[in-house]
Amino acid sequence: MSTNQNGNTETTASQNAGITIIGAGIIGLCSAYYLNKKGCKVTVIECGNITDGCSFGNMGYMSPSHFIPLASPGIIAEGIRYMLNSSSPFYIKPRLDTDLVKWAFRFWKSSNAATVKKNAPHLNAILQLSRHLINDIRRDVNADFDMQEIGCLMMCKGQKALEHEFHMADDAERFGLKVERMYAQEVQDLEPDVELNIAGAVLFKDDCHFDPGKLMKLLHIHLAKAGVQFRLNTTVTGFERNGKYINAVLTDKGKFDCDQLIIAAGSWLPVLSKMLGVHLLLQPGKGYSYTYPFVEKNIRYPAILVDGRCAITPWGNRLRIGGTMEISGLNNKVLVKRMQGIYESAKTFYPGLQIEMPPADNIWNGLRPVTPDGLPYIGKVTAYENLVFAGGHAMLGISQGAGTGKLVSEIIEGKKTSIDTSAFAPGRFS
Secondary structure, eight states: EEOOOSSOEEOOOGGSSEEEEESHHHHHHHHHHHHHTTTOEEEEEOSSSSSSSTTTTSSSSETTTSOOSSSTTTTTHHHHTTTTTTOOEEEEEOOOOHHHHHHHHHHHHHHHHHHHHHHHHHHHHHHHHHHHHHHHHHHHOOOOOOOOSSOOEESSSSSHHHHHHHHHHHHHHHHTTOOOEHHHHHHHHHHHHOOOOOSSSEEEEEEEEOOOHHHHHHHHHHHTTTTTTOSSSOEEEEEEETTTTTEEEEETEEEEEEEEEEEOOGGGGGHHHHHHHHHHHOOOEEEEEESOOOSOOOOOOEEEEEGGGGEEEEETTTTEEEEEEEEEEEEEOOHHHHHHHHHHHHHHOOTOOOOOOOOOOOOOOEEEEEEESSSEEEETTTOOEEEEEEEEEEGGHHHHHHHHHHHHHHHHTOOOOHHHHHHGGTOOOO
């Protein structure tokens, strides 16, 4: 076995029978990690080079605090209100697309208090599982990806937003999370180097943050050394099937046999599932970020700017700002005004933060896979015996990655899963 100049582990198709994973984002890598630990032979197929996916440039939050699904009361009205604002944080681009219409209808149906009450415990369960497992991964990989376990601030500029977050803190405590309700001066005391202009915040102490790009690179290196075979820059073109079994994955680099197949392709999940006659409701939600390489007087705590609808993450002197949810299809077009909205929100909350508007040619964007109800797809479908879907984690891929990888390995083994996965069934909208 050797590695070529594209980062691919050289092997022949006939050697690839075993478990094949399509997608090398955080979900695919964590699935490979847990299957490899169990002694399984794993091949990962990825159309890019690992560094160009949504798992790489996000805010790096491991957030048990995010137990409320994206599809929640008020989100539709908020989206309609923002539709005509080119710098708005939430936007659905109108277009003639049957899949979008079906997804939007289900999203609307899910955006109510009863559905949130039903789904929040399931989201909480996988978030808590992942939060526990990330420390095991850190010890096993024995590498530094700038992880800090200091919590995350839900920061509010307006009093109404702060009162709502205090109420959310009550719900968090019922799930066993540790929180601290703070007013402006208490938050300012946490950030002595940068002037704030806020009403207060809730500190979710169970949250942690790290550099997601470093984690991805280190996991890739660790898995390659452990024997996982990677086929990077390789595009899936179809599948070879025999009844209810998928025998091989067809690509532009040849055919790869498989005994078990995991599709963890993020926003491309429905594209691949359609090749197999399986229709999954999922839309790509574009997010933007920019990383400042050096900020002399930086903030110390990561924060969600609640009524600013964006986020900010420090790693030493580095700083990342990011956010937005743009439902506009599978594309990487950068709308600079959306980053301008993120930047202006950051400056409003942190008037003492000395940063400039990001240059247009260095703005990162990635596509988050969004299901209609805010829960991921994890599990099998009735059409195939040896196929597992793992995706649709929206903005919580990093937060749910470790838990999803663990669940996928248990499903492949036919074992009882660590948590109930019935709410994540890929066929729930069929």
